Amino acid sequence: PRQIPDKLQGFWRLSNLTLPVHEDPGKDSFLVSPALLQRIADLLDYPVASMLPAEAFSVVRKSFDARKIQKEPKFVYTVDMDATKLVDLEPSTSDFLSHLEPKTGRVEHMSERKLSGDLIGILRNTKVDGDAEAGVPENVNTASMGKHKLDAVPKIAVVGSGPSGLFASLVLAELGAEVTLFERGQGVERRGRDIGSLAVRKILQLESNFCFGEGGAGTWSDGKLVTRIGRNSEAVLAVMNTLVRFGAPENILVDGKPHLGTDRLVPLLRNFRQHLQQLGVNILFGSRVDDLLIEQGHVVGVKVSDSRERPPCLGRNAAYDAVILAVGHSARDVYQMLLSHNVELVPKDFAVGLRVEHPQELIDTIQYAKLANEVRCGRGKVPVADYKVAKYVGSKENGACYSFCMCPGGQVVLTSTDPSELCINGMSFSRRSSKWANAALVVTVSAGDLDTCHGPLAGVYFQRELEHKAALLGGGNFVVPVQTVTDFLESKLSVTSVPPSSYRLGVKAASLHHLFSDHITEALQRSLCLFDKELPGFISKEALLHGVETRTSSPVQITRDAETYESTSLKGLYPIGEGAGYAGGIVSAAVDGMYAGLAVAKGFGLLPDGI
Numbered sequence: 001p002r003q004i005p006d007k008l009q010g011f012w013r014l015s016n017l018t019l020p021v022h023e024d025p026g027k028d029s030f031l032v033s034p035a036l037l038q039r040i041a042d043l044l045d046y047p048v049a050s051m052l053p054a055e056a057f058s059v060v061r062k063s064f065d066a067r068k069i070q071k072e073p074k075f076v077y078t079v080d081m082d083a084t085k086l087v088d089l090e091p092s093t094s095d096f097l098s099h100l101e102p103k104t105g106r107v108e109h110m111s112e113r114k115l116s117g118d119l120i121g122i123l124r125n126t127k128v129d130g131d132a133e134a135g136v137p138e139n140v141n142t143a144s145m146g147k148h149k150l151d152a153v154p155k156i157a158v159v160g161s162g163p164s165g166l167f168a169s170l171v172l173a174e175l176g177a178e179v180t181l182f183e184r185g186q187g188v189e190r191r192g193r194d195i196g197s198l199a200v201r202k203i204l205q206l207e208s209n210f211c212f213g214e215g216g217a218g219t220w221s222d223g224k225l226v227t228r229i230g231r232n233s234e235a236v237l238a239v240m241n242t243l244v245r246f247g248a249p250e251n252i253l254v255d256g257k258p259h260l261g262t263d264r265l266v267p268l269l270r271n272f273r274q275h276l277q278q279l280g281v282n283i284l285f286g287s288r289v290d291d292l293l294i295e296q297g298h299v300v301g302v303k304v305s306d307s308r309e310r311p312p313c314l315g316r317n318a319a320y321d322a323v324i325l326a327v328g329h330s331a332r333d334v335y336q337m338l339l340s341h342n343v344e345l346v347p348k349d350f351a352v353g354l355r356v357e358h359p360q361e362l363i364d365t366i367q368y369a370k371l372a373n374e375v376r377c378g379r380g381k382v383p384v385a386d387y388k389v390a391k392y393v394g395s396k397e398n399g400a401c402y403s404f405c406m407c408p409g410g411q412v413v414l415t416s417t418d419p420s421e422l423c424i425n426g427m428s429f430s431r432r433s434s435k436w437a438n439a440a441l442v443v444t445v446s447a448g449d450l451d452t453c454h455g456p457l458a459g460v461y462f463q464r465e466l467e468h469k470a471a472l473l474g475g476g477n478f479v480v481p482v483q484t485v486t487d488f489l490e491s492k493l494s495v496t497s498v499p500p501s502s503y504r505l506g507v508k509a510a511s512l513h514h515l516f517s518d519h520i521t522e523a524l525q526r527s528l529c530l531f532d533k534e535l536p537g538f539i540s541k542e543a544l545l546h547g548v549e550t551r552t553s554s555p556v557q558i559t560r561d562a563e564t565y566e567s568t569s570l571k572g573l574y575p576i577g578e579g580a581g582y583a584g585g586i587v588s589a590a591v592d593g594m595y596a597g598l599a600v601a602k603g604f605g606l607l608p609d610g611i
């Protein structure tokens with residue numbers, strides 16, 4: 001049999017392979033089509049594309065590129081080639097591979113494939129022998145390792161079942177800790193009913209809503225899985241693979257802009273829950289952690305307010321060796337509670353603004369021109385169009401205005417956690433088939449610009465004030481104040497009947513230009529004009545601004561040690577995720593939870609030193 005020289009063995013990554021829409025099988029297909037094989041042959045200088053075995057190639061990324069600098073929108077592929085599957089090729093593999101090396105910059109040789117396994121794979125990569133899935137790895141002596149040196153399995157409380165809390169629980173349970181997961185909200189089944197009654201009967205359950213409940217803030221969301229923390233990093237791949245393991249479609253591993261949609265998130269979370277329970281995690285819904293029990297500067301447990309009707313299986317006060325705080329940034333009562341214990345909270349920059357909504361067809365046309373016909377409400381060949389815009393209209397620190405959390409084919413939803421406050425966000429279903437496109441347009445608020453009389457929670461007070469004002473402008477009962485973009489730009493309210501909105505609890509025309517300080521209003525107005533230059537037609541009579549978008553990220557950070565993840569001011573407390581100021585979005589929160597789980601496990605000797 002033919003041999004491939006050692007230096008050519010392994011995998012080759014082929015990037016920037018492009019196919020125009022008419023040659024591509026479409027957005028939902030990740031196959032190595034004959035057209036793609038032809039592009040691969042062109043890149044490799046291989047004479048007959050049809051002789052290349054398709055099984056030697058696998059698509060690792062597929063994106064749709066509709067940027068205006070392109071003559072026409074196209075699909076862009078990254079493909080991995082397994083050299084061992086090319087041995088019988090004519091002309092001989094070694095002949096044609098040998099001339100490849102770094103010829104075009106689009107071909108990269110990898111001695112091993114850059115794909116990781118799943119989360120368990122990551123744990124196994126820690127070189128602990130034994131089966132991580134089966135509990136504590138066999139060769140780890142929990143009593144003799146780690147700084148906490150317990151004689152028994154550590155008891156860990158995880159507070160919050162958002163992505164960060166779920167992944168922290170998963171890692172710790174896989175590594176053998178005894179985990180209790182407290183969640184103030186309800187499991188997805190009952191949470192779904194509560195959200196339904198909010199939409200139909202305008203009843204806001206204080207503990208079970210768009211922010212609180214199983215899966216956290218991202219459950220009734222667009223489920224975008226894009227992240228700025230490095231799409232190809234081991235940690236992100238581990239999170240994505242874990243989501244696939246619990247039921248996400250495999251295309252999230254390949255899609256350039258992966259998203260799930262609420263309809264896929266709900267069953268995924270149910271599977272996640274069942275797996276955690278099989279690992280022995282005690283999951284308590286309707287269990288709000290109200291306080292920390294502290295002895296000699298060390299957290300020793302939590303005080304729980306249990307809203308369940310059934311007798312609780314745990315007492316109000318429960319003892320733990322460590323408490324992982326994964327509460328998200330809407331749990332403002334938790335920040336207050338932490339301050340009462342002198343836990344260090346540091347104000348950080350965040351952003352506020354409005355949510356703009358356009359007809360999706362308009363955004364499709366702006367982005368794709370004639371190709372917009374191919375979208376067909378998410379059923380066509382090209383993806384429902386999105387956008388991302390950002391402009392500086394003042395200083396870099398204080399004048400950034402940008403779009404955030406864009407939901408193509410989605411709807412505007414209420415994310416208030418208190419009936420006297422009004423704030424909104426966006427969600428969608430997997431098909432993204434609604435008539436609407438919405439996105440937050442937000443302006444950076446610098447921590448230094450806020451009223452210092454509220455101490456580290458100045459940002460929270462600022463958010464609250466805006467949410468109160470928005471509720472008043474809407475006239476109450478969760479009615480959202482809205483204004484056409486054209487009126488907002490002229491600081492006037494010319495129409496009382498506004499274009500239709502996807503928001504289901506009612507909208508009312510209002511002077512949103514009075515909602516913010518002049519600085520923020522002007523920044524929004526000026527950047528809208530700049531966005532319109534980039535996306536002609538963005539300023540339109542059909543474009544409707546909704547108020548107010550305040551909870552884009554946490555206005556505080558709970559300081560922690562970079563290695564151990566332990567609070568710098570309170571031993572035994574591990575602040576993680578978005579609420580602690582270490583993540584922004586589903587994937588980064590999950591990654592933070594995963595690393596925090598590993599750090600805590602290491603501290604308790606569930607991992608050997610040196611990892």
Ligand code: FAD
Pocket residue numbers: 159160161162163164165182183184185210211212213214215216217218219220221222223224225226287288289290326327328329330331334405413415425426427576577578579583584585586587589
């Ligand atoms: P959270 O998800 O906020 O979870 C915190 C959990 O802690 C909650 O379940 C809460 O009920 C619980 N909790 C709070 N206090 C207590 C307490 N005292 N006791 C017990 N439990 C408590 N991000 C994306 O990446 N893509 C998107 O498409 C996207 N869309 C979004 C749409 C909406 C409508 C919203 C609201 C957010 C969206 N986000 C999106 C943001 C994303 O949801 C968050 O960044 C992410 O969920 C943060 O994860 P987390 O685990 O840090 O906190």
